[in-house]
Amino acid sequence: MPVNDNKKEIIRLLRESEGKPVSGQEIGEKLGITRAMVWKYIRTLRKEGYDIRSSPKTGYILDAAPDRIDPEELKTILSTDLIGKVISYYSILDSTNNAARDIALKSAEGTVVIAEKQSKGRGRMGKEWQSSPGGVWLSVILKPSIALENVSKITLIAGIAVTNVLRDIGVDAHIKWPNDVLVKGKKICGILTEVSAEVDKVDYVIPGIGINANVSLSDLSDEIRKDSTSISREMGKNIDRTAFVASLLYELEQQYIKFKTKQFTDIVEEWISLSDTIGKEVKITTPNRIIEGKAVGITEKGALVILDRNNKRQEIFAGNCRYSN
């Protein structure tokens, strides 16, 4: 069995025992290795941040696993064909989107850039994105053969993927147009989609996904905190971020396959069912104008449809959205 599989098996055995000690002999027998080898693996795991107590008489106890996204484990458990087949993992980056843009032209489609920390996380329209410890900060390099007019659809499918994965673990997430994911009105995820293209053909699209996973709200600034929440806050416990990222990338791939093979109306239907924007009175700010009215739908091109104050139908591809109550 390869080294990494042995380490993972040991972690699995210790986790299963739920705080009861597991002897080195028992582990060695299950893995077919000597007790000395078990001890060697334990020391390696400790170096990697696993808090493993040992007592000569009873055995080993896992007190705490490090809260990190483990790229090796991620590769093992990932069940995708495209997204995440190449993973660039960093303990710190200025921004995963910056790093992804730097390598995009020469990288394979589906390459994922993940960082434990972002020193200059970016939100939409040049805003700062506070990337506190414990979050999921990742960017995906996609190279769909689409025209520029279809790029905003990628934001929509990324929002669907995040929302589905959050609902799968019991977090009641909703999409706020165009690309925030909210829980009870508070932001848990933001998506920044960037693109390089000629007018006729996209070179690459990079959805950057930031999720307050195991983020302590006290790490956020006062201004951001009041409108934010996190997975750990909603669930009352930290999640296994490695497993979560694996699910997210899988779901993203499913949505991407749908996007490429199905009618976009199917995706629009799913988006609407997950969104809390449709039906609300909204105020949309774009670089050129402000539109106030009622959000009534999404077009087959991915634009939000607003009935404005004069009951005129307006289609908006991008902008800042506020709910007017």
Add this chain to the structure above:
Amino acid sequence: MPVNDNKKEIIRLLRESEGKPVSGQEIGEKLGITRAMVWKYIRTLRKEGYDIRSSPKTGYILDAAPDRIDPEELKTILSTDLIGKVISYYSILDSTNNAARDIALKSAEGTVVIAEKQSKGRGRMGKEWQSSPGGVWLSVILKPSIALENVSKITLIAGIAVTNVLRDIGVDAHIKWPNDVLVKGKKICGILTEVSAEVDKVDYVIPGIGINANVSLSDLSDEIRKDSTSISREMGKNIDRTAFVASLLYELEQQYIKFKTKQFTDIVEEWISLSDTIGKEVKITTPNRIIEGKAVGITEKGALVILDRNNKRQEIFAGNCRYSN
């Protein structure tokens, strides 16, 4: 008088004499400099490629001016406020669009990249663009505060600018949607617009403009030649490319100002009046589909409107267009 003005004045005097010799004494008197200084300038001009004959008894004759875009002269005669205030001039580049993309984020809006030669000129959708000697190959860095959905409009205004400037010098140019300029059905100019953006906001748009100015058609490959023409071919003589580029940048700026300050419907009207696509039967190929039908107009968002075989209205932002028949 600064050195460059003296050089320009000498060229002007020699040009005005139309092949008759001008004495060093006459030049010296007009410029208020010694005959030795005149001689010094003549030597410099020769180094810059001017073919100036001299005879001790009669004076100087300009046999030929170098056919190059003179960036210093261009700066002097340019009457724009934004476009071309910074000019990056190269004798050779792989592609002016590549060079412009490399410097776009840190460059001022309006920066223009010009090259006498392109070793890897790019056309739309990854096609090669043959950049033969004597052409105008330039890219303009624009940073309009617009959403992604409006980028194709920049291609339209670039097409209008090129067509207007060609018509001003007597070349009967027409726009073929989306971004070729034709004379009697043959291509004289191609425009490749590239963009870097988030979905909500453009970082930069680079219209790359390639014009067969003083291009000898025999320099083009057989396949390209049969559908191509050049300004020199149409006019029966070479043009002053420096003056032409100055006019082009001026016209581009006028169109850009219109784009930013007027209703887009005004621009659409001008585009339609300059285009030969509207009213024609066309076959449009996009990454996702092929649409055949009659081109009937342009929407306020800049999309071509086709009435397809089933008389259904189709709006297309980008694609490859062929005229049927």
